Amino acid sequence: MGGWRGMSVEVLEDQYSPSRWSRRLDRDTIIDAHLEVTAAGTERARASAQTLLHVPYGGGDREKLDIYFPTSPSETFPALVYIHGGYWQCLSKDDSGFAAPPLVSRGVAVVAVGYDTAPAGHMDAMVQQVRRSLVFLTEQHPRIRGIYLCGHSAGAHLAAMVLSTDWTEFRVVPDIKGAVLVSGLYDLEPLLDTYVNDALKMSREVAQRNSPMRRVTPAVPAACEVLVAVAQHDSPEFRRQSQEYSQALRAAGWSVSLLDLAGVDHFDIIERLSEDSYILTQVILNMIGRA
Numbered sequence: 181m182g183g184w185r186g187m188s189v190e191v192l193e194d195q196y197s198p199s200r201w202s203r204r205l206d207r208d209t210i211i212d213a214h215l216e217v218t219a220a221g222t223e224r225a226r227a228s229a230q231t232l233l234h235v236p237y238g239g240g241d242r243e244k245l246d247i248y249f250p251t252s253p254s255e256t257f258p259a260l261v262y263i264h265g266g267y268w269q270c271l272s273k274d275d276s277g278f279a280a281p282p283l284v285s286r287g288v289a290v291v292a293v294g295y296d297t298a299p300a301g302h303m304d305a306m307v308q309q310v311r312r313s314l315v316f317l318t319e320q321h322p323r324i325r326g327i328y329l330c331g332h333s334a335g336a337h338l339a340a341m342v343l344s345t346d347w348t349e350f351r352v353v354p355d356i357k358g359a360v361l362v363s364g365l366y367d368l369e370p371l372l373d374t375y376v377n378d379a380l381k382m383s384r385e386v387a388q389r390n391s392p393m394r395r396v397t398p399a400v401p402a403a404c405e406v407l408v409a410v411a412q413h414d415s416p417e418f419r420r421q422s423q424e425y426s427q428a429l430r431a432a433g434w435s436v437s438l439l440d441l442a443g444v445d446h447f448d449i450i451e452r453l454s455e456d457s458y459i460l461t462q463v464i465l466n467m468i469g470r471a
């Protein structure tokens with residue numbers, strides 16, 4: 181867990197700038213391209229699926245979620261709950277429905293969760309918001325049976341924090357059957373001195389308390405299946421974090437697979453979930469039993 185401690189701030193900033201590691205697009209265009217692709221994909225999904233948009237799960241402005249319903253819904257159906265990335269400071273649920281088309285056509289709902297990004301949002305609060313969104317779905321949408329979490333980058337971090345939740349503090353226990361963590365961050369300490377923390381303003385304590393790597397709980401008998409996916413063209417630090425987190429979960433008894441996806445980078449690893457034939461789409465459908 182400690183190799184990064186010998187790195188200069190300059191090296192850490194390079195390692196934790198996913199845009200610098202793509203072989204597809206240069207660092208100045210790739211983020212704009214990502215915003216365009218996810219927004220356009222979300223627009224397509226909203227045009228083709230039955231939706232309930234901007235459903236409040238709490239009183240806050242950003243405490244809203246979008247539901248994309250299955251094309252031919254059975255009485256009850258599973259849901260993939262998508263938690264967007266953007267280093268806890270950009271993107272929103274309104275760019276986060278692009279994965280819906282291949283799933284809704286196979287009977288799976290997709291839920292895109294909004295949360296308060298920084299500087300408005302604090303790390304502890306974002307984690308709680310995502311947890312509360314799952315409690316809301318469980319209580320208010322009983323047709324959803326079985327939740328599969330999917331998060332990208334900072335969203336994979338939030339999904340991993342959900343796995344460490346002590347649900348006794350909540351009214352219900354969401355039935356989380358699987359988690360797909362894509363190009364995530366599981367130890368926040370290396371970010372403390374980098375530009376990523378400018379808006380987040382995390383103290384060391386906050387970073388440690390919110391690091392899934394430090395919060396791995398022993399797997400319970402019916403623990404969900406976890407898939408940790410990382411891109412070939414993610415940085416060595418991102419790749420290390422996925423490897424170490426998947427190992428730590430496995431050591432604690434969880435059923436985990438590490439999927440190292442060839443030919444993709446930090447951004448198209450998730451964008452391509454809009455395609456039926458993409459390997460990660462197929463792996464997710466297989467996990468849900470709809471392949």
Ligand SMILES: N[C@@H](CC(=O)c1ccccc1NC=O)C(=O)O
Pocket residue numbers: 196197198199200211214265266267268270271332333334335
């Ligand atoms: N400043 C970052 C931006 C970034 O990491 C990012 C941008 C859009 C969506 C996801 C991202 N990564 C993690 O949440 C970079 O250099 O790539």
